[in-house]
Amino acid sequence: MTYQPPARPRNVLEWLTDGQKALARLHKDAALKSSAGAPLDAPDIMEGVRLSRQLVALDEQRGG
Numbered sequence: 001m002t003y004q005p006p007a008r009p010r011n012v013l014e015w016l017t018d019g020q021k022a023l024a025r026l027h028k029d030a031a032l033k034s035s036a037g038a039p040l041d042a043p044d045i046m047e048g049v050r051l052s053r054q055l056v057a058l059d060e061q062r063g064g
Helices: 013-035 044-062
Strands: none
Touching: 013 044
């Protein structure tokens, strides 16, 4: 086992960028499943929808 220094904490822009990438992957997965006629009741997709709703609500509160 080799020593690995602790990872540098993410800054705000890194969190936002990583969040965009995660939402893009969830969007792609949902699009593939819906085009195949599969139900979109997977826990990860439903959690992504829940979080997206929260983000939209926060953005609307900010006047976005």
